[in-house]
Amino acid sequence: MIVTTGNEVAGHEISEYLGVVRGIVVRSTGIGRGLIGGLRSIGGGNIPEYVAVCEEARGHAFQLMLQHAHEAGGDAIIGMRYDATEFMQGSTEVLAYGTAVRLRKTE
Template sequence: MIVTTGNEIAGYQIIEYRGVIRGIVVRSTGIARGLVGGIRSIGGGNIPEYADVCEEARRHAYELMLQHAREAGADAIIGMRYDATEFMQGATEVLAYGTAVKIQPVHF
């Protein structure tokens, strides 16, 4: 499946819009990562434990978005974006979303 942050796909024509699709996950750091990450945050700089949680959440939200696009019968997703909101202290919602479309190659 083609996924792009743009609104067009080079070499393809959008023939049908299937609607906005999304993948949502809510993640917390967990006790072990939260403790280690909290200690590292005292010194400043990058905190790999927190970065790992963010990457996992984005990857999971992306996969759910792809699943929803397939269920909608889409060939591609345009206008893809991520959003994140602190759901409660220690838990963050990560949203991957875009517009599911049907496409066909453009023949010159």
């Protein structure tokens, strides 16, 4: 499936808009990563344990969005974006969303 942050797909014409699709996950750091990440945060800089949690959450949300688009009959997702909100202390909601479309190849 084609996924783009743009509003068009090169070499294709959008034949049908199927609506907004999304993938939502809520993740926490967990005790191990939270403890190690908390200790590393004292020194400042990049915190690999937190990066790993963020990457896993974005990847999972992305896969759920793809599944939603597939179920809607989409060929592509345009206008794809991520959003993240702290759900409660230590837990973050990650949302991947865009517009599912059907495409027709242009000649």
